Amino acid sequence: MPRTHTLVQLLVGAALTLALAACVLLPLPDALPAVALGQPGLYRLEVALSLFYGCLLIITPAFSGLTTGRLPIEISTRGAKFAEETDQSAALIKVRTESLQRAANDLTEALFAAKLEIQRLRKCSGGDNAQRKVDSKS
Amino acid sequence: MARRIAENSNVFDFETALELVLQMPADAEKILRMREESAKEEEELDRAYERLHQAALEFR
Numbered sequence: 001m002p003r004t005h006t007l008v009q010l011l012v013g014a015a016l017t018l019a020l021a022a023c024v025l026l027p028l029p030d031a032l033p034a035v036a037l038g039q040p041g042l043y044r045l046e047v048a049l050s051l052f053y054g055c056l057l058i059i060t061p062a063f064s065g066l067t068t069g070r071l072p073i074e075i076s077t078r079g080a081k082f083a084e085e086t087d088q089s090a091a092l093i094k095v096r097t098e099s100l101q102r103a104a105n106d107l108t109e110a111l112f113a114a115k116l117e118i119q120r121l122r123k124c125s126g127g128d129n130a131q132r133k134v135d136s137k138s
Numbered sequence: 139m140a141r142r143i144a145e146n147s148n149v150f151d152f153e154t155a156l157e158l159v160l161q162m163p164a165d166a167e168k169i170l171r172m173r174e175e176s177a178k179e180e181e182e183l184d185r186a187y188e189r190l191h192q193a194a195l196e197f198r
Binding site: 083084086087090091094097098101105106108109110112113115116119120 | 147148149150154157158161162165166168169172173176179180183184187190191194195
């Protein structure tokens, strides 16, 4: 696992180096594209960004496909998502939902138990529902 | 009914359940209905999870 980690670091480092090198060394075209808004600096930055993310998009599935034989089901700005992770998340959600439902049921039952207790106390006090005045001694 | 309420309950034992059935029968029924609904929802959740699990296995 640490070897894989190092390999990932190396590949990301290589992608970053390639992007930065392209950013500095790429010759500017005579007519800059519209997305560069006529600014060479912005053009270079966009080239670096697209190269870096392009490399990541290629490296991620290629790397996991070659090393583990699995392809991600989703690649987003937060990284790659694999099928078994989704499966684990679903299992976790299932467990949490069940425990929440149990807690909700227990709370509802406790509410009924409290209602029963209140009724019992009312009966014990002789069904006296007349409200006493505030500061009443009796 | 009291036995059914006391079964698998963290709140009611048989005596309190019996008291509830005698004093507040409508509420006792509500508890049983709530449990039935929960059980149905749990089954649905199980089925949904199983479908998702199968889909994940097939994808792999």
